[in-house]
Amino acid sequence: DAKTTQPPSMDCAEGRAANLPCNHSTISGNEYVYWYRQIHSQGPQYIIHGLKNNETNEMASLIITEDRKSSTLILPHATLRDTAVYYCIAAIWGAQKLVFGQGTRLTINP
Amino acid sequence: KAGVTQTPRYLIKTRGQQVTLSCSPISGHRSVSWYQQTPGQGLQFLFEYFSETQRNKGNFPGRFSGRQFSNSRSEMNVSTLELGDSALYLCASSFLWQNEQFFGPGTRLTVL
Numbered sequence: 001d002a003k004t005t006q007p008p009s010m011d012c013a014e015g016r017a018a019n020l021p022c023n024h025s026t027i028s029g030n031e032y033v034y035w036y037r038q039i040h041s042q043g044p045q046y047i048i049h050g051l052k053n054n055e056t057n058e059m060a061s062l063i064i065t066e067d068r069k070s071s072t073l074i075l076p077h078a079t080l081r082d083t084a085v086y087y088c089i090a091a092i093w094g095a096q097k098l099v100f101g102q103g104t105r106l107t108i109n110p
Numbered sequence: 111k112a113g114v115t116q117t118p119r120y121l122i123k124t125r126g127q128q129v130t131l132s133c134s135p136i137s138g139h140r141s142v143s144w145y146q147q148t149p150g151q152g153l154q155f156l157f158e159y160f161s162e163t164q165r166n167k168g169n170f171p172g173r174f175s176g177r178q179f180s181n182s183r184s185e186m187n188v189s190t191l192e193l194g195d196s197a198l199y200l201c202a203s204s205f206l207w208q209n210e211q212f213f214g215p216g217t218r219l220t221v222l
């Protein structure tokens with residue numbers, strides 16, 4: 001599995017867009033980019049995934065660069081409930097073994 | 111639809127004892143994965159079961175074992191507990207070849 005690199009922490013004002021970057025320069029052609037988040041003391045929650053096209057769902061948008069070496073998770077209108085640790089993971093389709101890094105601790109400030 | 115359930119939620123054991131944790135996946139999910147989360151090592155993959163067979167295994171000693179039953183429920187066992195086994199143990203379930211894993215709330219194990 002490709003290694004991913006994320007900033008350890010970020011802050012964002014409530015109501016603003018939160019943009020979380022992730023580097024995955026060694027990602028292979030069959031690896032997807034997955035994002036999960038973990039709110040304090042809960043199990044991780046799936047957010048979104050993508051291969052090479054930008055993706056959007058009700059929670060977030062995922063922008064993947066053309067060379068696939070990096071991506072950005074966008075929470076369009078961050079709320080206090082979005083305060084969590086966000087994990088970017090590179091894994092093949094349907095992988096049941098997820099390799100979590102240290103993630104980004106996102107704090108949404110009122 | 112009920113989510114992934116784990117029992118017990120909290121557990122306190124002493125060194126040398128053994129412990130069994132239980133996980134009930136979402137109805138219809140046949141893949142169950144286990145993870146250990148500690149402040150120092152973060153989230154680490156333990157093993158994954160599908161149709162009662164272990165398909166993937168992480169880098170943990172043999173003291174950590176698991177099994178899956180025909181109804182997809184899974185248990186993990188840790189024998190000869192050590193202080194370093196204190197952690198949050200998370201279970202996740204999914205359909206085979208599905209991208210999304212659904213995590214349970216975890217069992218917090220404290221070893222004294």
